[in-house]
Amino acid sequence: MSDIATTSGGAAPSAAPSAARSGPAPRHRLWRLTQGAGLILGLYVLLYALYAYQQPRALDAYAIAALMNNTAPLALAAAGQTLVVLSRGFDLSIAGVISLCNVVLAVYPLEGPGGALLSMLLCLAIGGAVGAVNGWLVAYLRLQSIAATLATMIICQGIALVILNAPGGYVSEWIADELTGRLWGAVPVSGLAVAAVVGLWLLVRRTDYGVALYAIGADEPAAALSGVNVRRTRFITFVGAGMLYGLAGLMLSAQTATGNPNSGTPLLLLSFAAVALGGTSLSGGRGGLFASVVGAATLTLLQKVLFSSGVSSFYTGLFQGVVLIVAVVFSGLLTRIGERK
Amino acid sequence: MTAMNENPTSQARFQQSGDTRRSARISAETVSTLAVAILCVALLVGARFISPSLGSWSQVETVLVLGSFLVVLSFGQGLVILTGGLDLSLPAVATLGGILATNWVGASDPGAWYLLPLVLLACGCVGFLSAAGIVWLKVPPFIMTLAMSIIVSSLLLGYTKGTPRGAAPDAAVALMKGHLLGLPAPVVFLVAFVVLGWLFQSRSIFGRYLYAIGTNVEAARIAGAPVTAMRILPYVISAVSAGFAGLMLVGYSSGATLRMGDSYLLPSIAAVVIGGSSILGGRGTFLGTVGGAILLTTLGTIISAIGLEFGLRTIIEGAIVLVALLLLREELFQKLGSLWR
DSSP states (O other): OOHHHHHHHHHHHHHHHHHHHHSSOOOOHHHHHHHTTHHHHHHHHHHHHHHHHHOGGGGSHHHHHHHHHHHHHHHHHHHHHHHHHHTTOOOOHHHHHHHHHHHHHHHSOOOHHHHHHHHHHHHHHHHHHHHHHHHIIIIISOOOHHHHHHHHHHHHHHHHHHHOSSSEEEOOHHHHHHTTSEETTTEEHHHHHHHHHHHHHHHHTTSHHHHHHHHHHHOHHHHHHTTOOHHHHHHHHHHHHHHHHHHHHHHHHHHHOEEOTTTTHHHHHHHHHHHHHTTOOTTSSOOOHHHHHHHHHHHHHHHHHHHHTTOOGGGHHHHHHHHHHHHHHHHHHHHHHHHHO | OTTOOSHHHHHHHHHTTTOTTHHHHHHHHHHHHHHHHHHHHHHHHHHHHHOTTTTSHHHHHHHHHHHHHHHHHHHHHHHHHHTTOOOTTHHHHHHHHHHHIIIIIOSSOTTHHHHHHHHHHHHHHHHHHHHHHHHTSOOOHHHHHHHHHHHHHHHHHHHHTTOOOOOOOHHHHHHHHOEETTEEHHHHHHHHHHHHHHIIIIISHHHHHHHHHHHOHHHHHHTTOOHHHHHHHHHHHHHHHHHHHHHHHHHHHTSOOTTTTGGGHHHHHHHHHHTTOOTTSSOOOHHHHHHHHHHHHHHHHHHHHHTOOHHHHHHHHHHHHHHHHHHTOHHHHHHHHHHHO
């Protein structure tokens, strides 16, 4: 999942839809840079250098693991959101699914490694089920995705409130300790989970489904005419996204170790911010999951850097908003320069 | 809200001339606006069976007063959606309006007559900044208004140091708590607002331009519409109306909080969508949106009057949004429309 792998891979799946739409796609280096995660990765490295300069201990295994633990929930949530955005949709149910998983884990804690595995399957099942409902509503009943997922989000929030009507409960100790810990004292488990998802995505992107996903996002009628099963692709996308939200809920629960029926709400808008920061086009068909993960990591790191610079936490949002606008303007500019050449 | 008639949809007849499906479309819009209105009345009357205290005239007044915030907010949201955008900064701007009103103006400041317009001007500036980013920097509306929302909230947090002070201006209190012509003042205001809003959106040249731009920007440009100005206008109006809703909220609850706008974001979108507008722009009427807003408020008050626990109430609300979306699907009305012919 190095930079080179994503930038060179970024051009391949998007070639099909853009070729279908407007002839051969321009192949400028700058243009390809924005397709992958180059821009946002550079920003992240820059920010991390600043962080390490302020806090010499930032390069400790402990500090890295702590940062990874903070990053993982938003990164996984943004990864799921990316899938839906690539298919030219919006998924608001993200907040509901994460809250629901968190509450279930806090009210029904399952101890031990076996319990943790079961909990993970439970989260995947919850996310997958909500995703299936979303997919059915959007792909088969043709509801507008933002409206349909708004409804499922409200329903999931309601179910979460029924299960646990106020913050409380305890997530099982095994999940809270092991999923936030380090393997062999060095590799953060939360980072591994995110890396596994990114690795899986790099494989999936090469499959027929991956190509179809980019194709329906870029130009749905063209994709349908070239034999893509639009409905099934869209359905699978929502289910996959839901399962990623489930994982995000699991990692969030591991990090907070307690239940809160509204725990997913702050991640709703931030997931869109991470996707946009990663350069994924909100009108579908362009971008990638890895870039969104780095976008999420950047938003999280920004909070840490601001905190260690002594900026009042009141103004975190000011910087997040400005970085978001600047990144989107800049990546749009690069794309336009690239397309002109 | 029974005053909805078929006039606004006859407007759509002219905008969509040339579309061979226009007869089906008109009937779809008329029917969905009427369906929402009938559903509102049926719910209010039907509520009597649940509890004798419901369905009375005083309950209608309560619904209209509580619904007035959402109507004002979703007027702006509806205009933005009409041009193919989305305004996520409404809650932040509403909070801005409320907090500036309590901080700058206070209870009985003799300068309120020029300070309150200044508050609305400040809100309008936020809308103008969003529009500037969207029109000139080409940032997608979703991202731009999201970023503005994060920025404004963070600035408000810093400005108030986390605890808003000050009292509601007398004018705002008079608007929300006073009586006029034997009716609560907010109800009179609501009727006036709905008439003005309807005149603006469906009867004025500005409204026509907005429909034209939402349907096809390039076509509107060629036809000589002032496209740039008309793409900026909705965001400014939306921000000013959000700021006004903030004033109303402050007048109603006699004080400002930092999260007072938060619960109105998703309802403002839901009201527009349930009212029969397309989230993609170019279609929908303000009367439909008003119906959507009143319907959501009616449901909210009835459900809270039943006395269910909060979680169950939330589930029912979500389910109702879903059912409304399913019932108001365009295809369904096209089918119904073709049956009548």
